[in-house]
Amino acid sequence: MRLAVQALWQRDVRRFIGQRSRVVGSLATPIVFWALLGAGLGRSFSAQHGSDGGYLQYFFPGTLAMIVLFSAIFSTISVIEDRQQGFMQGVLVAPVPRSAIVLGKLLGGATIALAQAMLFLLLAPLAGISLDAARAAQAIGVAALLALALTGLGFLIAWWLDSTQGFHAVMNLLLVPMWLLSGAVFPASGAAPWLRWLMLANPMTYGVSALQAVLLGHSSGPPLPAALVVTVLFGTAMLAAGVVLVERRTLG
């Protein structure tokens, strides 16, 4: 079991290192977003909220969440390709518990997401966030939880769907809105009530909120302990659902 998880994890990490374009792709887009939105919205945002660090700072944890989300999406798209034809078929006919397959895949995807998040974290001083070791470690910890949960969500969707086209639709209709409504871009406090409810129901809100609490010292959403608990539950639920889905072998 451990051997199988490790092998699958290793495979994902190794192939990621071999694909430089993927690193650039899932890191560059959020950074460009961060810089442009941060610069563009900065003035109107601080006029409204009077926050000290400005929008560039407010948007930093949200961008980190976006990097994790994009990376999770990328690695789960490979699940679809793998399963239709290719590597995953060979894995499915091996005598490994289905939970090991899911776990290996999630850990692999989450590791890659986390590596990119850590690279982005190096830019924190540019947002006026001073990173000491403790704060960096906390941020990495929260990012790891979020990475597991989002990779799990991506995996679920990818396994449930059959085509990469379908995945793009879900990504645009579900995953990107989830991110938009997570407090990453704007705080719930200023939103219309119906939107606030949506944000509260959105599991990603809690991960983003935890990142904000750790990095900025305050968050626009739920308090840190609640945010952490929900994020852990979110990840556990995704993992469990993934195992159940893969065990229904009908989907070879």
Place this chain on the structure above:
Amino acid sequence: MPPAIAVDNLAHRYGTHEALRGVSLEVGDGEIVGLLGPNGGGKTTLFRILSTLLPPTSGTVRVAGFDVRVEARDVRRQLGVVFQAPALDPLLPVAANLHCHGALYGLHGRDLGRRIDALLGALSLADRRDMLVKQLSGGLQRRVEIAKALIPNPRVLALDEPSTGLDPNARREVWDHLYQRRAEHRTTVLLTTHSMDEAGLCDRVAILHQGRLVAMGTPRELTATVGGEVLWIAARSPETTAARLRAEFGVTADVVDGRVRIERERAHEFIPAVIEAFPGEIDSVTFARATLEDVFVRHTGQRFN
């Protein structure tokens, strides 16, 4: 000891489409058996059920006595599977692919290293071990697939269309390795194919058509059932000619694809009599030794392709 593979009254439905309708067959240890049939005949469905990717609608498949439906993990331990579509990671080196696969079977360390070395040697891949899979030709990739499937030293090796996309040389190499493996390890081999030539290389052939097993036997047994020789006659009015051939000569004559087809022993001796009996009616007569294709035609009333 239970047979390597036992298929009993197997049926599978995709929605309303019946892909398999009650197939039963057995494969013994060390046998090489080919599932022959056109696309849609049911062989890929049988392959997917055997390899535990698809639960059957009804009936059973047992591998070394284990039921694919309820003992999938035990079945998986007995099986090496080579899919038609490559199941290697093209972005990883050959050796890394094999290591990863070995780990899925609980192998590691020196034991795994030794197995990989031995297989790379046996399949003449030793000098490619550090190359990325995507840099290899189709034939080499197929050999890596076979090496990968053999790492756990499976009792049964299942291959889906093993020579599709390979040139004749690469195909011969694949077959050399299958024979060698069988000779050295008594590995049972079950493969699907839509090539008559390839089917002829198997110990036994099972012909699947529209989800049914229409014939099974050694290639020699099967071709013997069609009388050994075949005449194809292009006639002005095939149906009439066939009817008269049956009435006047007492032979099996059918119209297949617009031509009259006669199969019998020593059919060649029959050619002059046929031409003389139907003056002006016959455009050509083609003689052929019976092949598996003729077996297929006999059992299905259709040409293979």
